[in-house]
Amino acid sequence: MSSEDITIDRTAVAEIAPTNVEDSSMKAKATSLYDEIVKKNPFFAAGGGLMLLGSALAIARSAIKSGSAFAYRQLLIDLEIPSKDKSYLWFLQWVGKYPQRSSRQLSVETSFHQHDNGSVTTNFQFVPGPGRHLIKYKGAYMLIRRERSGKMVDMTNGSPFETVTLTTLYRDRHLFKDLLLEAKELATKQNEGKTVIYTSWGPEWRPFGQPKSKRLLNSVILDEGIAKTILNDVRDFMGNGNWYFDRGIPYRRGYLLHGPPGSGKTSFIQALAGHLDYNICILNLAEPNLTDDRLNHLMNHIPERSILLLEDVDAAFNKREQTKEKGFNSSGVTFSGLLNSLDGVTSSEETITFMTTNHPEKLDPAILRPGRIDFKQYIGNATLYQMEKMFMKFYPNEHEKCKEFIDYCKTVDKSKTISTAQLQGIFVMNKNDTNGAISMIKEVYRN
Structure with a gap:
């Protein structure tokens, strides 16, 4: 190695050495400053630092919460359907039959109908119960929240107030109207050709049983x-x-x-x-x-x-x-x-x-x-006109038997009467037996 090379290395060392010395000096000053501010300061020693740290975390949490709320308002939209609104029952009926839904909490709606002949028909329909449910409607996901108030109660019937809240992306808000119209059409279609019987339920009218x-x-x-x-x-x-x-x-x-x-x-x-x-x-x-x-x-x-x-x-x-x-x-x-x-x-x-x-x-x-x-x-008891019409309604083409029946009724004391309900009951009991029907009617008049 030449003397010139040795000279260069020494020069480099000389240039580096001051830097290392300066860094060490700065570290020493920082350590001393930390000791003065944090370790020896009674404010920080008493937990002030933790308080500042907690405040910083609270501010960060509030900022995140506000940001989330802002994002929710910008990206999502809610639709609330209260139980007092007419569309509430329409929606529950619709969603109960909607195939593309994820429900783990269900409620049962039982319909009970007793027919004129005494037979009973019972149907069960499962609808989303209180809780959260997810459906996919026309390509958009919707979250359903059915909530039941434990404090607000209808004093007339003791039933709690309920709300159903639908949540979806703001861009899909137009689907709310489509969904409600579809629910209404389903309810209307089910009632087509039928008469809905309403009874009072608290301050409102509600359908009683099946149409x-x-x-x-x-x-x-x-x-x-x-x-x-x-x-x-x-x-x-x-x-x-x-x-x-x-x-x-x-x-x-x-x-x-x-x-x-x-x-x-x-x-x-x-x-x-x-x-x-x-x-x-x-x-x-x-x-x-x-x-x-x-x-x-x-x-x-x-x-x-x-x-x-x-x-x-x-x-x-x-x-x-x-x-x-x-x-x-x-x-x-x-x-x-x-x-x-x-x-x-x-x-x-x-x-x-x-x-x-x-x-x-x-x-x-x-x-x-x-x-x-x-x-x-x-509107009184059965007259001869009603008797004839009812007889021919139950027994078409039995004109001779109808004449026999009416001729007998004409001889009955006018003080003796029979209601159309009784007459219909006799005809129902003798669906295919005109002689049996006439005999039963004569028995009623004799008594």
Whole structure:
């Protein structure tokens, strides 16, 4: 190695050495400063450093939470469906039959129907219960949260309030409307050709059981001309809304069908509703939890295209004698509350109300006033006209037997009567035996 090389190496070492010395000096100063600030400082020794660290973590956590919420608002969208909304039941029915869903928590909805012949049909439908569920609808994933409030309870029936919340990407928000329309169409399709029977459920109307098949109008045989007269009057009312409005007359009409039990009053109303493509809202005035306010609310929120039916109205208010002092019936409804609901300032418009009674003489004259009851019709026991029509309906082409049956009925004492319900029961028991039916009818008259 040359002397020149040695000189270069020494120079390099000389240049490096000061740097190492400076680094060491800086490290020593940093260590000394840390000791002065942290180790010897009583603030940090008392846990202030941990407090600062915790504060920093809390700020970071809050920032992350705010960022997540911001991202949620920007990317996702929620739709809340409360249980009091009409679409709530539509949605549960729809999602219960939707194939592409992931549910681990289920609720059962049981439908029970007893047929006229005594047989019973029971159906079970499983729908998503309270909890979280996932579906895929038209290529988009939706999270379903069904929540039941443990604190908010409907005081009228004790049932908790529920909500269903749908969550999906903001870009897929238009699918909410498509889904609800599909649920509505499914409900409408299931009720097609059927009559929905509504009953009061707290402050609202809800379907009672499964929709019933529409009853043909000619399946209920009333005395000659009665059915046609009522039908024409209802149609005239339905087609003259502007006539009522132009003259400032409340657009509502009340009907009273009165007569003995089993004469077909309720059956005719059901058949009439099916013929008009209407549903039926049945209101029991003797319901224990019914009050004037709730009665008024229900009668002002009747589902569209529905007939309001008040059965056995005489049993609820018998000339205001239920409690002699206050005029209450067994529920909290007063007689004046019923009258105000029928034609008071807050009474509903565009309504068709049917009342039935077996004892019209027990009704207070105030309820019979026009504006509350505009059309009264007596529907009695079976007449010769009804007997002949019913016989030929059950036994077509049996004209000779029908003549024999009618000739006998003409000889019976007029004080002895038979209801159409009894007559129908005899014909049902003797489906293919006209002689048996005639014999049973003679036995009924003899007794």
